[in-house]
Amino acid sequence: MIKEKCFHCGDDCDTIPIVFKGKHFCCNGCKTVFEIFESNDLTYYYDLQSAAGTTPNEVADKYNFLDDPIILNKLIEFNEKKHQIVNLYIPHIHCSSCIWVLENLNKLQQSISSSQVDFPKKMVRIAYNPEDLSLKQLVILLAKIGYEPYISLDDYDKGKKNVDRSLIYKLGVAGFAFGNVMFLSFPEYFEVQEFWLDQYKNVFRWLMFAFSLPVVFYSAQDYLISAYKSISSKILNIDVPIALGVLVLFVRSTLEIIFDWGTGFFDSLTGLIFFLLLGKFFQQKTYSFLSFERDYKSYFPIAVTRIATGGKEETVQVYDIKQGDRLLIRNEELIPVDGIVLKGNARIDYSFVTGESEAVVKESGDKILAGGKQLQGAIEMEALKTVSQSYLTQLWGNSVFSIDKTSKFQTITDKISQRFTIAVLSIAFMATFIWMFIDSSKAINVFTAVLIIACPCAIALAAPFTLGNMLRIFGRKKFYLKNTQTIEQLAQLTTAIFDKTGTLTTAQKSTASYEGMALSAEEESLLKNTLRASNHPLSRTLYNLLAAQDILTLDDYEEHLGKGIIGVLEDNNIKVGSANFVGNNSVTAQENTAVYISSNDAYKGKFVFSNQYREGVSKLFEEMKQTLDLGVLSGDNEGEKERLQALLPKLTPLYFNQKPEDKLDFVKSLQEQGKKVLMVGDGLNDAGALAQSNVGIAISENVNVFSPACDGILDASKFKQLYQYINASKSAMKIIKLSFGFSLLYNLIGLYFATTGQLMPVIAAILMPLSSISIVLFTTIATNLVGKKIE
CATH class of the missing domain: 2.30.170 (Ribosomal Protein L24e; Chain: T;)
Structure with missing residues (x-):
């Protein structure tokens, strides 16, 4: 049908x-x-x-907290008497028609003056008149037309976000100055002697000097400050020779125009700084749109309904919840604190916390934990703890979440910078000292030429452009990394650990096998129509798996929460649920999830559900075992052990019944053995292990929805390509090393001519940006070729 x-x-x-x-x-x-x-x-x-x-969605009373002026002021971007602007995250934005309807909100509500959609970020910026339309009414309007915004505790805590645009400003200043200095240098390039010497020589030279001032003292200030701090700390980093080269170029160029020795090297100076900043900007831009520091605040509600003395309901901020408070949790609302069920039937989805999709049934007097979502009706609960003391927030309280991984990791550029810096400075001073005795008139030229020709701009650009381009390529291939250092760490991995549910398996159980006596056509029809009336996840899954049947109206239907359902049609009845519920008391402990069936009180059989593993799991593990030690950590029982052993390479370690803290401790123990660990997971139960590991990758069915704190987000559809990304990271490191080799060869040749007095500073200044451009071209072409190998 x-x-x-x-x-x-x-x-x-x-x-x-x-x-x-x-x-x-x-x-x-x-x-x-x-x-x-x-x-x-x-x-x-x-x-x-x-x-x-x-x-x-039904949103009655859900957004009462938006009437609180304190919360309102935190969420509003701009607030005047007749004009408010708010940015809202709309998860349901998915096509051009979504953009169209959201940007035509003013036709639905005249109090809205404008609305603008940022499609990649799924954000809509709405300006409206608060005298005629409150934020709560605006949100309800959006929900009514199917675009309910997602407002979390994270939004409240952040308030107005300060966006750091300093790099953009510095790059803009450097680019503007570089273009103008190149233009002013044309007479010198083309040797327009009469025009140059007679009229505008000094004007053009001092204009170039003026353009260089903001570049040196504003755009390049990060390099100068870094070099100063490095020397103050008695550590020589890669910024020291860069800063020294910039200052030598600037001072030498200034002296040349003061004493009319020449035009100086302002074009090379501004070009050098522009290209350095461009590499930094390119690297930063590739991953700025994703959030990798998500915690419980990213999806916790801002407020919840508290039942005061006398039964009065009031909306309070979650931070104001105290032990002993009586809370009302409505259908589909999140449980913000640990507590005890007082009234109602609780059916709670803990998938964000445990990674398991089956709902947990709780009755009056049972304890419930923060992070679960109530799935059926409303319940009343008593808070046992505050938000900060609850189980889920304690998971984030682990010290591993406060550790900055990058602070302990030394990049390849850092490793060579100190030796390179010492070598360059030693050669420069030794060559100058020797030339003081040979020909003192050439000493300053030799010193300047050495510092300019050996300026590590090519080395400084190699890593940002290579890794930045790899970030862009990975992003295009649906692998989103937190920063460029993650690529370097991927290339050094020795061990890979995987979560099972939601990582190796798909998010929903989608296969079921029937074991028992065959059902008649009438029984199959009654079973299908009975399942049709249930909203239980297993009922919905089984309903979708069964063959289509004619739609029939049942004479009677009963649902016994946590036990099963009964459907009656004429003289026939069918029971679906647990073994005890359908009358089969002979069943022993069942490791796999099963739904039992009885017809007219006679047991018929059961549907056994199996995890659906992601496509390519076996092939991926076979590839990875060649270079990596592998293991699987699961919060489940051992019901899937035999199936996993058949699916994965022999002797792959499998660990079951692992709690979140167990996973974290396991990763930590491997690191104490000197291993570089990759952790691949999906839920909050993996958050500690993801944070502890050298590289933590979160598998996501939708990269724009909640995922735990991690170093990268991998689209679930690209799971089987994970090893290709690791190999691409190794190739990227080879490209950087080749770039360093080219740069070293160039420096050795240049240094020979510079130290022997055969290289004038002006030639060195021309060769320096050429070497930088050649490195940029090489890294870009090479990384693009690597990217093409990724499927």
Whole structure:
């Protein structure tokens, strides 16, 4: 039987569809959105892309916390009497029609003056009149049309974000000055003697000097400050010869125009700084749009409903929750603190914390932990702890989350910088000292030429451009890394550890095998229609796996929470649920998840669910075992042990029943043995291990939704290419080493001519940017070739 598709969102209309003006809708919410669009002459929305809408959510009372002026001021970007601006994250933005409807909000609500969508970040910036429309009303309007914003505790804590644009300003100044200095140098390049000597020589030279001032003392200040701090700390880093080269070029060029010795090297000076900053900007830009420091605040609610004395409900900030408070947790709301169930039936999804998709059933008096999501109706609970003391936040309280991995990691550039710096300075001073005795008139030229020709700009550019380009290539291939140092660390790995559920397996269990007596056609039909009425995750999964049946109206339907469901049609009944519920008391402990079936009180059989492993898991492990030690850590029991042993290479270590702290300690123990560890996981239960590891990669079905703190996010569809990314990182390091080799060869040749007095500073200044450009071209071409090998 062909199902009708919802005209608004495109979902199947499982129940009897709602028909309005000849169009089918899956629910009243989608029908309401269509009515809103039609009444405001916005049905063109459906012409952009059919069924492009999203199913609206019920948000009654959910956003009462937006009435709190303290919270409101934290979220609002701009706030005046008749003008407020807010940036909201809309996870449902997915196509051009979404952009169209969100940028036409002013047609739905006249109090909205403008709205602008940032599609890559799924953000919408809305300006509106707060006298006619509150932020709460705006959010409810967005939810009604299927674009409910996601507002978290993280947004509240951050408040107004200060964006550091200093690098952009410095790059802009350097680029502007470089272009103008090159233009002013044209008469010298083309030897326009009459024009140059008679009229504008001094004007052009002093203009070049003026343009160089902001470049040296503003754009290059980070290099100068870094060199000063390095020398003060008695450590020589790569910035010392760069800073020295910049100062020598500037001082020498200034002296030349003062004493009319020549034009100076202002073009090389400004060009050098421009290219250095361009490399830094290129590196920074490639990963600025992703967040890798996410914790519980990224998805915790800002406020929750507290039941005060007398039964009055009030909205309070989560930080104000105290031990003993009575809280109301509505359907689909997150549990913000550890507590005890007082009223209602709790069915809680702990997938963010444990990685397991099955809901946990809790009754009155049972303890529940922060981080779970209530899935069925409303419950009342008593808070046992504050937010900061709850289980989930204690996971982030581990000292591993406060450690900066990069502070302990020495990059390849850092490793050679000190030796290179000492060598260059030694050669410069020794050559100058020798020439003081041979020909003192050439001594200053030799000193200047050595510092200019040996300026490590090519070395300084090799790593940023290589790794920056690799970051861009990885991002295009759906592998998003936190910074360039992660690539260097990927290339040094010795061990790879994987979580199981959600990492090696897909997010949902999608396969089931039937064991037992065959069901008749009538029983199959009754089973399908009974499952159709249930919202339990296993019921929905099994319903989708079974063959299509005619839709029938049951005479009776019962759902026993945590036990099973009963469907009755005429004289037949069917029970679906646990073994005890259907009357099969002979079942021993079952490691795999199973749903049992009885028909007319006679046991028939069971559907056994199995994890669906990601495509290419076996091949990936076979490839990785050639160079890496492998292991699997799982919070599950050993129900999948035999299947995993058959799937993975022989003797691959498998560890089950691992708690979050166990995973962290396991990674730490490997590191204490001198191993460089890669941890691949997906849930908050992996967060400690991801943070402890040398490189932590989070597997995500959607890179824009919550993922734990990590060094990289890998799109789940690219899981089987993980080893290709590791090999590409190793290739990137080879490219950098080759670049260093070319730079060293260039420096040795240049130093020979400079120390023997055969190289004039002006020639050295011309060769210096040429070497930098050649390195940039080489690294760009080489990394692009490496990128093409990644599928």
